[in-house]
Amino acid sequence: xxxxxxxxxKKDILNTEHYxxxxxxxxxxxxxxxxxxxxSDPFIKEAQENNKKLIKERTKKFGDKKDHGMVHHSTSxxxxxxxxxxxxxxxxxxxxxxxxxxxxLTNHQLFxxxxxxxxxxxxxxxxxxxxxxxxxxxxxFYFLKASDATSAPVFEDPRGGRMMNLLPEKxxxxxxxxxxxxxxxxxxxxxxxxxxxxxxxxxxxxGYEPFRFIHWNIQAISKxxxxxxxx
Numbered sequence: 403x404x405x406x407x408x409x410x411x412k413k414d415i416l417n418t419e420h421y422x423x424x425x426x427x428x429x430x431x432x433x434x435x436x437x438x439x440x441x442s443d444p445f446i447k448e449a450q451e452n453n454k455k456l457i458k459e460r461t462k463k464f465g466d467k468k469d470h471g472m473v474h475h476s477t478s479x480x481x482x483x484x485x486x487x488x489x490x491x492x493x494x495x496x497x498x499x500x501x502x503x504x505x506x507l508t509n510h511q512l513f514x515x516x517x518x519x520x521x522x523x524x525x526x527x528x529x530x531x532x533x534x535x536x537x538x539x540x541x542x543f544y545f546l547k548a549s550d551a552t553s554a555p556v557f558e559d560p561r562g563g564r565m566m567n568l569l570p571e572k573x574x575x576x577x578x579x580x581x582x583x584x585x586x587x588x589x590x591x592x593x594x595x596x597x598x599x600x601x602x603x604x605x606x607x608x609g610y611e612p613f614r615f616i617h618w619n620i621q622a623i624s625k626x627x628x629x630x631x632x633x
Contacts (some may be wrong), residue, residue, distance in 0.1 A: 404563060413497040424596075425597070426586075427594065427595040428595075432583055432590065438488065445477065445517065445518075446521045469525060472522075472528065473530070474520060477518070478517060479517040482516055489517060492542060492620070493620065496620045511625055513620065514620055520617065522614075526607055528545065528607045532558060532603040534598060535619045538598030538619040539598060539622045540595060541598045541618065541620070542594055542595075545592045547613055548592070549611050551608070551611045554604070555597075555604055556585050557583065558600075559582045559583070
């Protein structure tokens with residue numbers, strides 16, 4: 403007796419494709435730390451001096467907490483001789499990254515719009531609330547003083563519609579498609595690049611160890627605009 407042929411069960415195969423990625427790039431370049439940290443010292447001292455007025459007013463109103471919670475933010479470092487190697491490197495790297503992402507920069511030129519160093523109070527409390535960098539295309543950090551005991555950058559999903567309807571995560575210790583925040587570990591010499599639309603913050607520093615880093619923003623400007631300006 404012939405056996406009946408079993409009917410094959412067709413399995414549904416759901417294809418998966420991922421779009422609208424938000425890359426964050428990082429690497430370690432410890433060879434710059436010593437030089438740039440030393441070059442940053444006078445800028446941080448100047449920033450601390452400038453904040454004394456705010457601290458004095460706060461003390462008069464609320465009591466003496468010295469510089470607790472303060473972020474000592476320098477003036478611009480753009481085109482300063484001690485930071486030119488960094489400046490040229492980050493501009494070239496930003497160009498390469500935007501090109502790799504698929505952007506046509508043929509008719510655009512990259513400019514460093516902001517470059518500064520900042521240090522959080524040694525008494526703790528320093529932090530940055532969630533923000534983006536408007537009218538920019540690439541941003542980044544270079545850490546001069548940092549450790550597991552200091553503040554660190556946190557990136558948040560930039561898709562507003564998704565965040566409005568976000569479901570709870572099963573396990574926040576795992577990076578999955580449900581993840582809404584990415585926490586980065588930092589150390590001296592760590593360098594991070596990201597698109598300027600990425601919302602980011604700095605967690606509250608507890609003042610255990612010094613925390614200092616350089617921050618930059620880069621904008622791609624149309625060469626047509628530049629030519630009009632030169633006429």
